[in-house]
Every structure is written in structure tokens, then in C-alpha cells.
Amino acid sequence: MNLAEFDHHAPIDGTTIFDGTQAMKGYALNKMCYSFNAAEARETYKADPEAYYDRFGLNEAQKQACRDKNVLDLIAAGGNIYYLAKFAGIFHLDVQDVGAQQTGMTKDAFKEKLRKAGE
Amino acid sequence: MATIIGGLTSSHIPAVGNAIAKGLQDDPYWKPFFDGYPPIRDWLGDHKPDVAINIYNDHGLGFFLDKMPTFAIGAAHEYRNEDEGWGIPQLPPFPGDPKLSWHIIESMVAQEFDITSCQELAVDHGFTVPMQLFWPGAPNNPDMPRVVPISANTVQHPIPTLKRALDFGKALRRALLSYPEDIKVVILGTGGLSHQLDGTRAGFINKDFDQYCMEKIVTAPEELTKITRMELVEKAGAQGTEFLMWMMMRGALGDKVTPIHANYHIPISNTGAGTMMLECAA
Numbered sequence A: 001m002n003l004a005e006f007d008h009h010a011p012i013d014g015t016t017i018f019d020g021t022q023a024m025k026g027y028a029l030n031k032m033c034y035s036f037n038a039a040e041a042r043e044t045y046k047a048d049p050e051a052y053y054d055r056f057g058l059n060e061a062q063k064q065a066c067r068d069k070n071v072l073d074l075i076a077a078g079g080n081i082y083y084l085a086k087f088a089g090i091f092h093l094d095v096q097d098v099g100a101q102q103t104g105m106t107k108d109a110f111k112e113k114l115r116k117a118g119e
Numbered sequence B: 001m002a003t004i005i006g007g008l009t010s011s012h013i014p015a016v017g018n019a020i021a022k023g024l025q026d027d028p029y030w031k032p033f034f035d036g037y038p039p040i041r042d043w044l045g046d047h048k049p050d051v052a053i054n055i056y057n058d059h060g061l062g063f064f065l066d067k068m069p070t071f072a073i074g075a076a077h078e079y080r081n082e083d084e085g086w087g088i089p090q091l092p093p094f095p096g097d098p099k100l101s102w103h104i105i106e107s108m109v110a111q112e113f114d115i116t117s118c119q120e121l122a123v124d125h126g127f128t129v130p131m132q133l134f135w136p137g138a139p140n141n142p143d144m145p146r147v148v149p150i151s152a153n154t155v156q157h158p159i160p161t162l163k164r165a166l167d168f169g170k171a172l173r174r175a176l177l178s179y180p181e182d183i184k185v186v187i188l189g190t191g192g193l194s195h196q197l198d199g200t201r202a203g204f205i206n207k208d209f210d211q212y213c214m215e216k217i218v219t220a221p222e223e224l225t226k227i228t229r230m231e232l233v234e235k236a237g238a239q240g241t242e243f244l245m246w247m248m249m250r251g252a253l254g255d256k257v258t259p260i261h262a263n264y265h266i267p268i269s270n271t272g273a274g275t276m277m278l279e280c281a282a
């Protein structure tokens, strides 16, 4: 069976549809991020990030995206934003930091863009 | 028989929980948002519902991708709020109503909604933030209703269609109206409105579309079922798909509702924040 025959996703600019393909690709990465709900897991990670990546079986692209804290790369590697938010939280990055990074803006410029959407 | 007295909608942004914890309600950034709630609290104070059905979407606390229920219904004596990864202090557990939960579960499956029942379910900000907004101090508010959480999947596609969400609400209505006890029920639909957190389109907010949805959800929810899921992602943003919770809520209210109060404000965090109070015909 070819899953592509069921692909009715019209491409949407700047948006990755987190579907079965992405969910399979990012499973290890998202599973690691899900573990960060627990405070002890966050401490274990911080003590030795590389060992923690291996424990969850991250591939090299996922590891590098984590090392770089690069959100677009994390998404390309199968990350889901809800789980990635827990990874970002370890580094005290909020959703505006994450938005600014992905759009190549300063945080202030990103916040201004949000404010302008209300005009 | 249970009586459905009305429906409430609210955004459930984590930053709101933080603002409540810090007492920022009168801060100029937050005030236009928090001002949307006192009229609804007054209404709740007058009507004192016994039960709140809280329709929300889990964000990776109660469920993971290993097993992802499309629709899940809580069937527990209480629901714990747990650390979501940010180390924010947790709220005490919320009291459940397992007898009502199982009645709903029986009825939904009889109506061919094959849901997942949950005897344990950790509830995240999607559930707790609206509770805090509607019942300050929740769950330690003297008027705190018992709760039945219902979570729909918006984490991973395929997500339910807007029609399925509305139909779920209609089935939930039938389930409640067949409950033998005389209780007053309020239905919450939480999440949205437009926002996108991920990708180069992060920060996308669509005021026109949000306002269209807030209008049609009152008068013509069936019209909204024509929106495809991909169209919803395109127009409401990748996480704006949480509007499905509003559709589920709306289905449970019956054909005619009276809008008592509405508020809309941009931005709260990365989101167009919408709040509504819809009263059911007595």
C-alpha cells in the first residue's frame, strides 16, 4: 500500500503537517521531549545530553538539531512543536523566542508582528 | 434529567496561567484579555452548574504518540494537574464525576462514537487555564463544579473533521439529556483561536477568520463544517485547529443559543484569544 495515495495535504507555506510520516520520522526525538515532563528527566538530560540522546535512539540529524537548539531543524527531523516546547523550556525559551528564531526576527520584532495582527 | 444550561469558550494559553500566578490581571498587556471573564463569572455565580464538561486538547501530558486517542473521555474520581516540563507549580486535583462519565461513555459508544475511556488522566493547561479563568482559585473555589474532561487529538494528523466534532457534541447532548439525575451542566470548549507556533509561518494570526468563526458558531455552526481540515490549518494556523473543541462544545448546546457575552483580543502570547458565553434556551 502506498500511503501517498492518501496524501490530500495541499502544501501550506511555512507549515509542516505533522502526520503519520512525520510522527514516524520524529518518534525518538518526540519521545525524548515527552520525557522532559518529569523534572528528574530534565536534570538527567542536563547532566549528560549526549548520553540522553543515545538512550532514546536519536539519529544524527536529531542530535545535531538539539545541540544547535535549532527549531526549524528539529521540525525537519520530525519534531512536533508541542513536545519541542518541553525541550525549549529546559533552556527557558518561550514561544516568542521560538517564533523569533524560526522567522529570523528579533524577539521584539516578532512581538510587534503579533501585536500588528490585531490592528 | 441533566440540563445543559450553556456553553463557554476560552483560549487556554499557558502564559495565562503564569499571569494568574503572578497577579497580572490589571497589567496593560493582560487587562483587555482578563476583562472578558467577569460577566461570565457573574453568570456562573447566578446559575451554579453542578458539572462542567471540559472539552480540551491534550498537548503532550496525558497522551503521547505511542497511543493517540482521537477522542478520550475521563472516567476518574479526580484529575491531577502535572508538570508539563516547565516546572510551573501544579494545581491541586480537580474532582470528577465517574458516574456521569460512564453514562456518557456508554451512550457515546452506543451512538457509535468509539471513544477511549481514561481512569487516569493527567490534565494540562488546556484543561486548567480555562477552569482558573471561570472559577478563580480553581479547584479551591466554593462553586467549583465536578468535572468530566474530554480530550480530542489535535497533536497529530489525521485530526477529526469539523463535522465529526460538531456531531460528537450532538451525541454528547443526547447522552446528557438521557442522564437520570437532575443536574445542571455547563460545556466548555477550550483552545484557539488562530495561532501557529511552528515553522517559518510562526506568529500567524487571522483576525478576520477568528471573527467569522465566532459569528458562525452562534448562528450557523453547520456552515463551519464545510471548512476542510487543511483549510483550517491554512486559515487558523497549525495550532488553530483547536477550534475543533469549540465545534464539539457547540454541538452539545442544541439548535438555538443566546450569546450572552463575547470578547476577542490580539495578541495573548502568539494567539488570537476568544472568549464566549452561549446560553441554552430554558
Ligand SMILES: [Fe+2]
Residues within 6 Å of the ligand: B012, B059, B126, B191, B192, B242
Ligand atoms: Fe492549546
